[in-house]
Structures are given as C-alpha cells and as structure tokens.
Amino acid sequence: MYTIKTYNEIAQKGLDVFTNDYKINTGENPDAILLRSYNLHDELIPSSVKAIARAGAGVNNIPVDRLTEEGVVVFNTPGANANAVKELVIMSLIASSRNLFSAIQWTKTLAGGGEQVPSLVEAGKKQFVGTEITEKKLGVIGTGSIGVLVANDASSLGMDVMAYDPYISVNAAWQLSRNVKRAMTMEEIFRECDYITVHVPLTEETKGILNRDSFEIMKENVHILNFSRGELVVEDDLEIALKEGKIKTYITDFPTDRILQMEGAIALPHLGASTKEAEENCAVMAAKEIREYLETGNIRNSVNFPNTVMPYIGKKRFTVIHKNIPNMVGQMTGLLANHQINIANMSNRSKGAWAYTIIDVDNGIPVEVVRNIEENILKIDGVKRVRVIG
Ligand SMILES: NC(=O)c1ccc[n+]([C@@H]2O[C@H](COP(=O)([O-])OP(=O)(O)OC[C@H]3O[C@@H](n4cnc5c(N)ncnc54)[C@H](O)[C@@H]3O)[C@@H](O)[C@H]2O)c1
C-alpha cells in the first residue's frame, strides 16, 4: 500500500491512475507528492517521501537541490501542457497587435448607449487600429516543448521567426521548422524583433533576462510575451520601458500587484496550462511517473536523477541512489557476491554529481540476507537511499 499527498487541484483522470493499492491524502507519511504550482519551498517534507511529481513543466516551486541531497526523485511532465500554452501565446500575439484587450474593455463602456452604440463604435474604433503579425519578426527565446510549437505556428502564420536556445535538445531541433532562423545570441533577438516571447525555465541564468540593458537595445514599440515565469523580468526596468513607450505591450501570465498597475502591461491569471486537456495530460503523466518509480524503481522524466528504465520482470530489485563517484557499483556487487548471489540484470546511470543503480537478482533469497545486503549498501560511503522492491 502506498500513500500519495496532493497539493492543488489535480485532474481526476490523473488520480484514477492510482489503483486500490494507493491511498490519497491520508496519513502523515506519504510515499510521494503530486502537485502543480504549490510552493513547496517552505513546506516540511516528511522523510517518507521518495518522489515528487510536478504536473507541469516548471519546477521552481520545488526545492530541487535540497531534495536531491535527500535522495528524493523529482519529476515533471515535459510537453504535457505545451499545446495549451502555445495556443494562448498565439492568441496573445494577435490580441496585442490588434489592441484587443483595451478595445474589448472600451466597447464594454458603451453599454447603455442604446441606439447610439453602432455610431459610437464606428467613431471610436480608430483608437484601436492595430498591425498585422504577418511578415513581422518574432523572436522566440527557448525552443523546448512550448517554444518549438510557438515558433512553428507563428511561422505558418507568415511571421519571420528567429529562435535562440543554446541548449536545444536534438528532439526539439528535429521538430523546428526549417523556416525558423537560428539566433546565435539573445542580443540578436532583442535587437531585431518586433515581438519577443520567452519560453525558458526560471534558473539563475534566466532570472532577470528582460532588463534595462535588453530593453535598451530592443526596437521601439516592441511587444513582449512572458508565459514562462514572472522573475524573468526586472519590474523596475519594465515600468520605465513601458512609461517611455519603448515597450508597447508586456503580456504576462504572472501578474504582481505592481505589474497590474503598469500601463501597457496585460496580465492573465496564470492560465497557460489551464485547459481540460493539459490538466489531464499533466496529471496522468505525473501519476504514471510516481507509480512506475514506487512500484519498479524506474525513473522517467526526472529533473534531478538520471532517467533509468530497466524492464521489471518481478525479480528482487535493489535500487540505490548514490553519489557519482568511483567504485560504487563494485562495492554493491561485492556485497552480493559475498552471499553468492547472482545478478540477473543491472543498470547504472549518472546525472551530474548523482547516480542511480538498479540491480535485479533472482527471487528466493532469504529475507534476513536481503535485509543484511540492504543495510550494508546503505553503509557504503556516498550511498543516500536504498530500496528493495519485490
Ligand atoms: N504559463 C504556464 O502556465 C506555463 C505552462 C508550462 C510551462 N511554463 C513555463 O515555461 C517554461 C518552458 O516550458 P517548456 O515546456 O517549453 O520547457 P522545456 O524544458 O521543454 O523548454 C525549455 C527550453 O529552454 C531552454 N533554455 C534553458 N535555458 C536557456 C537560456 N539561458 N537561454 C535560452 N534557452 C534556454 C532549454 O534548452 C529548453 O529547450 C517552463 O519552465 C515554465 O516555467 C508556463
């Protein structure tokens, strides 16, 4: 029996992934946590927790470094909400070009105007004359799951698209339309584009990339879209650039009290992933990742430990989270050899300073021997967690 603790509204379809062997939100010692944007940084996470799955892409609401040191595997759901975000970004590109947000607000003010409404509309509409996006230049910063979709669709809509991503994955590179030009620096995007959309995770490197220096080199009347994270922008600098008219619109999914008061800033209530489809996709993927890890030890889509998938065929399985240093596997297999235990299958993968080893051995080993091996693996210098499955 496993226990899962959830934060935020998790789509029922995701919760349905958990069988009768799972209890949801009961007891103090969950085996895993399933959440969306809830801020876990200030939360006490019980030592019973072995895995945390973020039903979404960004993991900045999770203390990943601390959890890594504690041997807790953190998962996210790459791509599961990308289409939802892309649709909102494309809508926002057009809406900002055509001044739709303020036009809708203004039109509402005509309510009560009776028969005058049609003539008031015709007289007032000139204040909302916009521009077309076709042939305008769009810069996409970050071409992961969302950025690729935005770049390709904007290109199909006739935009001249350039993209910047120094860490682009092979998969994303394959998906990117050949019409999308590659920018070698972020500055190129800032200097050349009429529209700029950011699709990068919030990291030390990306924090504040939209700042005074970048605004300074941008074109006059640039439109900026931020559906990634609020902290990518320096609010002081944004306020000045909006006031000076350098930025025409800043559309964001991450309002703060200050941004809500800025003329030219358009804020949505973090709606990027809020579609039925995306919520279900994310919840189902996250729940499956947790189940697979708890039941088989396999790791898929982890942000802090190496993806390690070895078919589980019901043998006794040792899974070990350990430092990525020499002779770890040798010491573990030595312990098994001391008991004349044959290894049926094994996998060892690393990611940065950490590594993960799965060892399958034949069934039928006495319980005391299994426990003894488990205890001795845990005593190896550099080993953080050991689990025995099966
Ligand atoms: N508004 C929402 O509801 C919503 C929904 C999903 C994701 N997001 C945000 O959008 C971000 C991107 O999502 P995704 O699914 O495309 O993630 P992703 O991991 O698939 O793509 C991120 C891309 O950013 C690139 N990147 C990283 N650092 C970079 C840098 N310094 N310069 C340029 N590129 C860099 C990576 O190489 C990667 O290709 C998430 O991290 C999250 O913060 C928001």
Ligand SMILES: O=C(O)CC[C@@H](O)C(=O)O
């Ligand atoms: O859960 C959500 O609604 C938002 C998720 C989004 O910010 C993400 O990073 O995937």
